[in-house]
Amino acid sequence: MADPSLPGEFELIARYFAPLAEGVPGALGLKDDAGLIAPSPGCELVVTTDTVIADVHFRAADPPDLVARKALRVNVSDLAAMGARPRVYLVALSVSPETTEAWVAGFSAGLRADQARFRIGLLGGDTTSTPGPLTITITAIGEVAVGKALHRSTARPGDLVFVSGTIGDAALGLGLIQGRLTGLASEQADHLRQRYLLPEPRVELGLALGGVACAAMDVSDGLVADLGHICSASGVAAVIEAGRVPLSAAAREAILADPRRLETALTGGDDYELLFTVAAGKRADVARAAAAAGVAATEVGRIEAGSGVTVTGPDGRTLALTRGGYRHF
Amino acid sequence: MADPSLPGEFELIARYFAPLAEGVPGALGLKDDAGLIAPSPGCELVVTTDTVIADVHFRAADPPDLVARKALRVNVSDLAAMGARPRVYLVALSVSPETTEAWVAGFSAGLRADQARFRIGLLGGDTTSTPGPLTITITAIGEVAVGKALHRSTARPGDLVFVSGTIGDAALGLGLIQGRLTGLASEQADHLRQRYLLPEPRVELGLALGGVACAAMDVSDGLVADLGHICSASGVAAVIEAGRVPLSAAAREAILADPRRLETALTGGDDYELLFTVAAGKRADVARAAAAAGVAATEVGRIEAGSGVTVTGPDGRTLALTRGGYRHF
Numbered sequence: 001m002a003d004p005s006l007p008g009e010f011e012l013i014a015r016y017f018a019p020l021a022e023g024v025p026g027a028l029g030l031k032d033d034a035g036l037i038a039p040s041p042g043c044e045l046v047v048t049t050d051t052v053i054a055d056v057h058f059r060a061a062d063p064p065d066l067v068a069r070k071a072l073r074v075n076v077s078d079l080a081a082m083g084a085r086p087r088v089y090l091v092a093l094s095v096s097p098e099t100t101e102a103w104v105a106g107f108s109a110g111l112r113a114d115q116a117r118f119r120i121g122l123l124g125g126d127t128t129s130t131p132g133p134l135t136i137t138i139t140a141i142g143e144v145a146v147g148k149a150l151h152r153s154t155a156r157p158g159d160l161v162f163v164s165g166t167i168g169d170a171a172l173g174l175g176l177i178q179g180r181l182t183g184l185a186s187e188q189a190d191h192l193r194q195r196y197l198l199p200e201p202r203v204e205l206g207l208a209l210g211g212v213a214c215a216a217m218d219v220s221d222g223l224v225a226d227l228g229h230i231c232s233a234s235g236v237a238a239v240i241e242a243g244r245v246p247l248s249a250a251a252r253e254a255i256l257a258d259p260r261r262l263e264t265a266l267t268g269g270d271d272y273e274l275l276f277t278v279a280a281g282k283r284a285d286v287a288r289a290a291a292a293a294g295v296a297a298t299e300v301g302r303i304e305a306g307s308g309v310t311v312t313g314p315d316g317r318t319l320a321l322t323r324g325g326y327r328h329f
Numbered sequence: 330m331a332d333p334s335l336p337g338e339f340e341l342i343a344r345y346f347a348p349l350a351e352g353v354p355g356a357l358g359l360k361d362d363a364g365l366i367a368p369s370p371g372c373e374l375v376v377t378t379d380t381v382i383a384d385v386h387f388r389a390a391d392p393p394d395l396v397a398r399k400a401l402r403v404n405v406s407d408l409a410a411m412g413a414r415p416r417v418y419l420v421a422l423s424v425s426p427e428t429t430e431a432w433v434a435g436f437s438a439g440l441r442a443d444q445a446r447f448r449i450g451l452l453g454g455d456t457t458s459t460p461g462p463l464t465i466t467i468t469a470i471g472e473v474a475v476g477k478a479l480h481r482s483t484a485r486p487g488d489l490v491f492v493s494g495t496i497g498d499a500a501l502g503l504g505l506i507q508g509r510l511t512g513l514a515s516e517q518a519d520h521l522r523q524r525y526l527l528p529e530p531r532v533e534l535g536l537a538l539g540g541v542a543c544a545a546m547d548v549s550d551g552l553v554a555d556l557g558h559i560c561s562a563s564g565v566a567a568v569i570e571a572g573r574v575p576l577s578a579a580a581r582e583a584i585l586a587d588p589r590r591l592e593t594a595l596t597g598g599d600d601y602e603l604l605f606t607v608a609a610g611k612r613a614d615v616a617r618a619a620a621a622a623g624v625a626a627t628e629v630g631r632i633e634a635g636s637g638v639t640v641t642g643p644d645g646r647t648l649a650l651t652r653g654g655y656r657h658f
Contacts, residue, residue: 026373031562032481033407033546034377034471039367044355045374048363049419049468051457078362090378092421092466128380132461137421139378139468142363152361217362233360 002095002129006104009127016108017091017125024088024121035123037088043143045087048078054096054133059177064103065110066197067136072114073201074220075140077272080206081218083150084142088123092137094130118203148210150276155215155234159277159303162286164202164295166248167223169195171268172261183257188250195248199272205297208289209276216276222267224321226275227301228309237306242266243314246298263321266311277303331424331458335433338456345437346420346454353417353450364452366417372472374416377407383425383462388506393432394439395526396465401443402530403549404469406601409535410547412479413471417452421466423459447532477539479605484544484563488606488632491615493531493624495577496552498524500597501590512586517579524577528601534626537618538605545605551596553650555604556630557638566635571595572643575627592650595640606632 007015013030021027026036039045052071054060072089079086091111095104115121120140173196175181176189184192201218209216215234219226223245227238245266247255255261274297278286283299290297311319336344342359350356355365368374381400383389401418408415420440424433444450449469502525504510505518513521530547538545544563548555552574556567574595576584584590603626607615612628619626640648 028480028482031558032478033410034375034413036373036375036411036473036478038373038475044365044367046363046365047419047452047468047470049421049453049466050455051421051423051464051466053423053457053459053461056457056459081362082365084363088376090376090468092378092380094380094382094464123376124378126379126466128382128385130382130385130461130464132382132459132464135380135423135459135461135464137378137380137455137466139376139419141376144365146367149361149365151357153357229360 003097003099006095006099006101012104012127016104017122020108020111020115020122024123027121027123030124037123037141039143042145044146046079046082046084046142046144046149047139048075049137049139050074051135051137053135060134064106065113068107068110069114069198071136071138072111073199074272075138076118076120076203077199077201077218079140079142080201080203081150081216081274082144083148083206083210084144085207086118086120086140086142086203088121089138089140090123091125094128094135096130096132096134099134150209150213150216152215152217152230153233155230155236155277155303157236157303157305158280159214160280160299161227161238161277161301161303162297162299163219163223163246164205164274164297166246166251167271167273168251168265168268169248170199170270171264172251172254174270175264181254184250184254188253191248191250196270199270201272202274202293202295204293205274205289205295208292212282212285212289213276213278216274219271219273219275220269222269223275224267224309224311231307231309237304238301238309239304240301240309240311242311242319244298244300246296267321332426332428335424335428335430341433341456345433346451349437349440349444349451353452356450356452359453366452366470368472371474373475375408375411375413375471375473375478376468377404378466378468379403380464380466382464389463393435394442397436397439398443398527400465400467401440402528403601404467405447405449405532406528406530406547408469408471409530409532410479410545410603411473412477412535412539413473414536415447415449415469415471415532417450418467418469419452420454422454423457423464425459425461425463428463479538479542479545481544481546481559482562484559484565484606484632486565486632486634487609488543489609489628490556490567490606490630490632491626491628492548492552492575493534493603493626495575495580496600496602497580497594497597498577499528499599500593501580501583504593510583513579513583517582520577520579525599528599530601531603531622531624533622534603534618534624537621541611541614541618542605542607545603548600548602548604549598551598552604553596553638553640560636560638566633567630567638568633569630569638569640571640571648573627573629575625596650
């Protein structure tokens with residue numbers, strides 16, 4: 001069912017995946033039924049899995065190296081959200097009838113680039129052939145000191161709410177890619193598109209937030225929806241001050257041209273920034289952690305007793321948002 | 330894109346997957362970005378991932394509980410092949426436009442049944458929606474004493490070759506299901522079909538083979554092809570005596586009716602029996618391990634210097650096999 005010109009399963013593994021496992025202890029050259037891993041002394045492992053599907057989560061025509069890197073990065077971002085250091089990953093690749101060897105080569109090159117970037121190695125995987133769209137499931141494993149993982153369920157009333165980086169770029173970038181957003185200067189449009197295609201997992205910040213943050217997660221469904229996940233897991237409410245949400249110059253420009261895009265920024269997905277809460281006395285600790293990680297962390301609101309997320313405008317009045325966050329279905 | 334009657338992602342997780350994670354330490358109620366796990370003292374973790382796709386690896390109309398159990402079991406079998414004890418698994422489920430809530434309920438019930446059977450718990454997962462066929466990627470994690478995992482690459486000339494259980498039932502069962510094999514008594518046909526639909530991972534045998542086996546793997550691509558994998562990984566050759574390969578009564582009956590089916594049995598996939606080698610002096614240790622595990626282990630051949638797998642008939646002459654093992658593409 002795979003393209004007849006595509007090399008067979010074992011050849012693909014030997015050419016494009018086994019090299020990614022070289023030097024990875026426990027990967028056993030991808031020649032065994034499974035891989036081996038043990039946490040460093042005093043650590044436990046953190047495991048996450050995420051699937052991305054052609055023409056659902058990315059466009060089939062996207063450059064394969066970017067597809068690979070984003071597929072890996074959305075998993076690395078989950079590790080970052082738990083305060084974990086990446087160790088290894090497994091990739092289950094289901095090739096479609098259209099998948100070419102050049103595509104697999106590009107996919108493998110993208111993984112290689114990000115392996116170096118995030119110090120993560122290939123531990124194992126599976127290659128299959130599907131009559132449907134190309135599908136990638138990555139399982140990423142990191143480690144964190146025992147008992148020190150960050151959770152969604154530990155926000156407390158009185159906590160301050162922070163986000164890293166800037167919010168909304170990816171949703172606006174997707175709008176550009178899909179032709180719903182036009183009229184931006186090319187440099188700004190490039191920035192927004194790039195933020196959609198290649199998110200930056202905040203691994204160093206996640207590590208620096210150990211012992212600082214009360215609760216944390218990554219923003220994948222959208223800022224408002226994801227803060228809602230923290231609220232429901234923690235049994236608390238939250239208020240976001242829209243005017244404090246950090247925006248890139250490109251996002252500000254897009255919103256100035258059409259203020260309705262603020263809602264896109266606040267509720268759109270795919271930011272992969274860290275969203276976290278800290279006790280009220282810890283602003284200086286956050287500033288130190290952010291400086292150490294080399295990324296901005298901006299206070300955007302607070303945790304209160306109750307339930308649900310409220311977004312207030314510059315005048316303090318509640319903004320009525322019409323869109324929820326991203327759901328897979 | 331999912332069936333509009335299918336509950337949303339978060340509802341599906343709450344109803345059908347979170348209950349499977351209850352009581353699993355580190356699963357965190359499936360409410361965090363990732364799950365946590367640490368090996369028991371003196372152990373390391375063993376990690377494997379396998380994808381199954383509707384109408385590729387199973388029929389879309391198969392009972393969903395059996396689909397779930399086989400998807401989990403092929404992963405558990407990889408753990409068994411490494412001599413590992415199952416601990417936890419993650420499931421990435423991509424529902425198709427045809428997937429109903431009843432299907433997900435049945436799928437979840439199948440996972441629950443096998444969680445108890447193999448003492449494995451749900452650590453995490455991902456649910457997405459695909460326009461293609463329903464796709465399941467399971468990542469299973471087990472543990473083994475540090476340095477005691479079984480490998481494919483450690484067979485040595487002079488080793489004896491053993492397999493557990495019986496060989497070829499699943500390939501013949503698939504022939505029945507696909508209508509290529511007919512004329513068997515219904516009880517025997519049922520046995521073969523069941524062996525295809527619900528393999529029995531040899532976890533207890535894998536555990537008992539620690540310190541006994543030189544090399545091991547599970548038979549998923551077919552006995553001849555998989556012994557070939559051991560040979561290429563170990564840099565050795567192997568001889569299988571076809572007359573010693575253990576066959577069920579049903580398989581014997583099918584082969585008596587058409588001797589060409591012996592080749593189907595020897596080269597067909599999906600047995601999920603253990604294939605292992607031991608030093609020549611260890612027959613009694615194998616017998617003890619098999620008795621402890623409650624499964625037969627049958628000597629079928631030997632490892633020699635050289636490369637490749639030879640199959641000999643009752644007269645000692647080499648059988649010419651026309652089919653290789655299963656490849657995903």
